[in-house]
Amino acid sequence: MRKILLPTDFSANAFNALKYAVSLFKYEKSEFYLLHAYADEVYSNEAALTEDQFQEKKANAKKNSKSQLKEILAAIKELSPNPKHQFFIKSSYGLLVDKANDLINIENIDVAVMGTRGKTNEKSLTYGTNTIQVMKYVQCPVLCIPENYVYKTPKQILFPTNFLIPYQRRELKLVADMARSYRSEIHMLYISKFPINSYRQKDNQSFLKEQFKDDVFNFHRAGEGDKTEVILKHLDFMNIDLLVMVRSRHTYLENIIQASTIDKIGLQPQIPFLVLQNYHREIM
Incomplete structure (x- = not known):
């Protein structure tokens, strides 16, 4: 059983990495864990918020995270209805690297697959901040997929x-x-x-x-x-x-x-x- 972690920020690059992962492991019985860590979204502009506003923002971020994860899950199942593959979604309030490592250790993940750039898609950088952080600190191999890369068998x-x-x-x-x-x-x-x-x-x-x-x-x-x-x-x-x-x-x-x-x-x-x-x- 292959276990694959798929961190996502709901960007096109993240979904392209997901498509690559299901193609790469199409012959293997695999479990895919779609992870979205939303703490950074909650912390943005927090100084201007009251406690009640902060808690409301946190609740909305959690709701939106779960909703978008379900949308991605439906999209990938329609795109690649592989009976060998199972999918799980995980919405977490915390920092990406911390939550990724928690899931890696709990589920004994084999590899993390993600895009080289995320939602901000800074064109002057080959690798986005989150990708660099994951490469540096997660406790499993990390497979980085370039923007718009079309799957090709790794011969x-x-x-x-x-x-x-x-x-x-x-x-x-x-x-x-x-x-x-x-x-x-x-x-x-x-x-x-x-x-x-x-x-x-x-x-x-x-x-x-x-x-x-x-x-x-x-x-x-x-x-x-x-x-x-x-x-x-x-x-x-x-x-x-x-x-x-x-x-x-x-x-x-x-x-x-x-x-x-x-x-x-x-x-x-x-x-x-x-x-x-x-x-x-x-x-x-």
Whole structure:
């Protein structure tokens, strides 16, 4: 049973991510959890409200949240009436990351899927604030879907790595399962002027090969250079459908997310981007 979290702010981008998710997992028995956290809507302009007005605003936000979730549920069921899929809606008064992590732990969620931008849709930014926060702080993999991206079977998967960090078996299984479902090729990209020599790197490389043993597994090495340029170059000439990167301490991805410099650095893939969270999960 696959369990997918779908944070939504009721934007077109969020619904497009939902459509991608039901297409990606169309062959799997899956549970989809549509989550809307509405605390930010309630807190806006709160200073000008009396206590009664604040409570009324909170009640209205909850009512509107539940109503719109039901509308989305009806729309996706009509669009994709898959008997393998079950849907659940969750309206929560709280911050998105907190409520997402609560649901992840309670339901043992496998992956969160969301749009790269939300309702504000700031065109100057590749990733919206909520998406960045979810990538940084939620306790499960996050699959980000670009605006207006039309579903395409992920036949070619690019996985840049330096082989220096140990990987979570559960996180890799998600990638392996997707690859097996579509008979995809996984391309491991090592960016360094030095060959893999350390025992740590060799052990981690062997572990990756073991996890992907039933898949088409390719190893590529690129010389030392700007990591963003190297990654974007490989996305283009290898016709990649899905970019996978691991977020862990002291990694390239961790550094640019923490510094909020994704747009400055230029890592702006126009394809789905799966961020693996390489931390131990506490399941309730």
